[in-house]
Amino acid sequence: MGDKRPAPKGKAPATIYDIARITGVNPSTVSRALNQPGRVSASTEQRIREAAADLGYRTNPMARALPTGKTGTLGLLVSDLTNPVYFDLVRGAERIAREHDTMLVFADSQESAELERSTAERLQIAVDGLLLVASRLEDAQIQELAAAKPLVAVNRPVPGVPSVAPDVRPGMIEALDLLHGLGHRRIAYLAGPEASWMNGMRWVTAHDLAVDRGMSITEIQSSAPTREGGTEAFGEVMAADVTAVLAYNDLVALGLLGACREHGVAIPRDLSLIGFDDIFGADLSAPALSTVRCSWGDMGERAVAKLLGAIEDGDASGAELNLPTEFVSRASVAAPGR
Secondary structure, eight states: OOOOOOOOOOOOOOOOOHHHHHHOOOOHHHHHHHHHSSSSOOHHHHHHHHHHHHOOOEEEEHHHHHHSHHHHHHHEEESSSSOTHHHHHHHHHHHHHHHHHHEEEEEOOTTOHHHOOOOOHHHHSSSSEEEEEOOOSSSHHHHHHHHSSSEEEESSSTBBBBBEEOHHHHHHHHHHHHHHHHHEEEEEEEEEOOOHHHHHHHHHHHHHHHHHHTOOEEEEOOSSHHHHHHHTTHHHHHTTTTSEEEHOOOOOOOHHHHHHHTTTTOOOTTEEEEEEEETTTGOOOOSEEEEEEOOOHHHHHHHHHHHHHHHHHHOOOOOOOEEEEEEEOOOOOOOOOO
């Protein structure tokens, strides 16, 4: 059967030809066993995999693509890789990808639609499918990308494109019911990026729910979906003469919270504050931030499962999948004190 000892350090990486020599089969048989399980007998496949392990063989995705047409990699493109909201999503996506022997390649569009488009096009050359998370592109641009290669839109529905997104309404109903029940009648929505589909959805939902409850609501634009954006909005929030603020996300809410503390505005005595996403650390602020939570880990898992299904069946028409949200009540909300 030959020598199965691993090659000494410094030697060239093992190839399918080394495995073929050790196992006594053709290189094409080795390729099928490693890249297309079930195409050779179980005993031969096991023998090949054992030899590959002994040699320290690692599959080359580009070489794997030659006989199968697939690289075994997926692209995951997010709008801002520094936003902790994506931690759980990435971990969930990676969990499902790993179960299917698939690798994720990450990229960041830095809130730029132009950069997102060019990065997506470059990724599509090297991957089997693409996850676009919180895309800032127009629907038509996303549909064009989806026509070129399997694609799933995450945190945003796009007509004719498989998508996974949260249903913001259940969590926001709970949030607005609590504010109304505590006596709040003048509230503000501290908005996120204008190009964000989710920002628009959160604003429309908050507006309609507030009006239904006899509450006035003012939209205030933040400069960025970050802590800095929330800090810079402090003056406008104070000028709006509201008793509660619903922020686009937790980062913006935490920025506003910090600015309030610096200027002697007590949360929640002087102003109640609610974020969105329940990121890591939202409960560690002082006071702990109330927020609308969605399951980002679940969203990542379902998005990868949907993308793998589209790659396997060639079906790019998957229905939109809405995941529920829930309100998490913490110490940043109280009855209005003024």
